[in-house]
Amino acid sequence: MEQWKKNLAVLWFGQFLVMGGMTMIIPFMSLYLQSERIGLTDQHEIATWAGVIFAGNFVTAFLFQPLWGKLSDRYGRKMMLLRSGFGMAIVMILMGFATSPWHLLLLRMVNGTISGFNPAAVSLISITTPKDRMGFAMGTLQSGGIAGTILGPFMGGLLADAVGYRPIFYLTGSLLFAASMLAFIIVKERFNREEAAAKPAMSVVEGFRKLSAVPQLMALFCVTFLLQFANIGPMPLMPLYVQELHGTTVNLAFWAGFVGSAAGLSNMFASPLLGRLSDRIGQERILGLSLIGAALLFIPQAFAGSVWQLLLFRLLQGCFMGGLIPSVNALVRRFTPDGMEGRSFSLNSSMLALGNMIGPIVGGLVSGWTGIRGVFLISAGLFLLNAVWVRRTLISKRGARVGGEGS
Template sequence: MRSPSARTFGVLCLGQFAATAGLTIVVPLLPFYLARLGTPEAEIPWWTAVSLAAPAVVQLISGPLWGWVGDRFGRKSMVVRAHFGLGLAIALMALASTPGEFLACRVLQGACGGVVSATAAYANAGAAANRRGRALGALFGATAAGSLLGPLAGGLLAGRLGFSPLFVAVAGMLALSSVLAALVLSEPPGHAPQRQSVRVVAGILLRARESRSMLLAGLAAQAAIYALVVVFAPHVERVTGSVAGATAWVGVLQAVTWLASCAGGPWWGRRNDVRPAQAGFAAAAAGCGLAVALQAVASVELLVPLRLVQGFCFAALVQSVLHVTARQVPDRGCGTAFGFGTGVLDLGQVLGPLAGAALAVLLPPAAVFSLIGALLGVAALLAVAGRPKPGADSPQPDETREKVLR
């Protein structure tokens, strides 16, 4: 029973952490950064929205394609490529002098990135079948750690050092992880080239009830979580009654959310190895939805335990979707499956903020939080609908699944 060595997994987690920290380091401060680039004040919200959405939109196409390239030519090269490409895009951000140039760098980020699907495909291929949940869980724990420390570093250092040195430092960390991946990683054993197109693999995932339901559940959950991002800070401002108080509390609440996700990622991963991932997703989405709905009526102090529950439950969602999608295709096609799955999740990342902004204009805050919680409840029901039937909760043997790709 094979499993990635500690050194190999350390390299993967370092890259996942560096990529997430680099991507999130500027996000909370993006309006301030765009203002420094000379963006007219009236245009800053538009440029902020477009800059946030651009990488996810591009990855709808690039993610499945890079996954197919990895299945065809090797998983190690995709890890090296993803880290290097993301580092290059972030390094170029340090040279941007206009909002248009920064947006071009964000588009390049989406085209060259895909760190999540690349590292997940490598870890999935290198781990034993009964330990793949743990592998994905550890990677998403590293993602949560990057999401925790990236904005914290950005908030503490951007005012003192400026944005360009931060971008250069992150690019250097990604270049280091790319070099380490090239030197330390080896191609997972048993790799056989995948010759089928993205369309064929996508067709398999969409026809199979388990993966189709989980992809829809993941899309709904991602849209809900990213809709919450839009309305959460203004809600905290209303609760605290001041911008200064809201700024401090939002930082604390974001930190406790991601801290809980750091612990939740490995826990849910281990659970997915012994129980159906659909059940874990459903329980987590329901818990997350309840925690979100209650935030509408909670005091600022009570938001702390609610965000802890939200963060712990959120850690199950993405990894469970990828865990299920990878089971529907042979191992040699899991990179394409991961790329397609992350592309669907990226669509939720694009639609969620748009929905959140529209709801915030049309409805009172309590109704908005309730609807977001209800959408997470819908995601839980979709996952339950895709649960394996009794006696069929083990994946198909590779020999059976291979026939589908021929």
């Protein structure tokens, strides 16, 4: 097997475990806070702590990703990959020993601080994969993260009933450690540390200024932010919307979970297929079509008359969502100046964390004024605006460049 394929297989597994481990605690976090070892009893206090603890990871991840990106360009992507993987494994195990909400919050914030497996993996794959297979590789890598995000809460719920809460942290930490060891042994990277060290040192702020001067990168970062913002924004409200459409409490939790994960399911299968297609017809075209398709499918979700209709629209939307992140990652690599790949993908990851933070807050505020249906319509409008931006900065300029070359 070619080395880039080995890298892709190992990092797919790593992405699955990292995202699965991060989302596995969602179904039982509030119950864990009520457990005998931590001992919270007030329901309002439990809800507040659960939200703050969950968000703490994304706050520090947003702040520290650019720093790790700078270091990855200087010392190598594989080193940052292993730093993040082994570090998160230790933090996850320590969460199993927590005795107060403050312990969990601190550990989640530490986890966000040292995180960076995803941007390091994407950057490494972008460097080692042949250009004509970039879309396929990015789509396949994306499917690993999506699979972990979907199956994580499901596995967490099953394991919580089977073995209790604390063993899940120990098991997840052990799996993250195993995935990191596998990456240490198998993953290879061509990186000249002496050449990287010889380049002039550039601060995080200077690096951001240089990257922000590339209009294509700013449009792509916006796609990443909006994708996560629009995905996460309606999620806390989805059970209430399903309840409104379902009209009964029978199997309500099942339907809420199924509808919530539907877009992710179709996304997981569509990502490698659309990635392969983008290698043939261009990532810009797939990105533009995916943005428009995803935007239009927000609209019928706002007017769904039954759970089945909502489920169908979310499954279809997930197919278009599957073309976004792989295309964005491939295009980020194309427009990033050489030697700044780590910074660029880390900034993209920061936009992902920002969407995770702001999405639920804005979604809750908007739903208070318009209801959840209004959240879907606003998300559709934002996606369409971003599609126009992408067309002006990427597709039109590409067409002009190709026309100029032909003349």
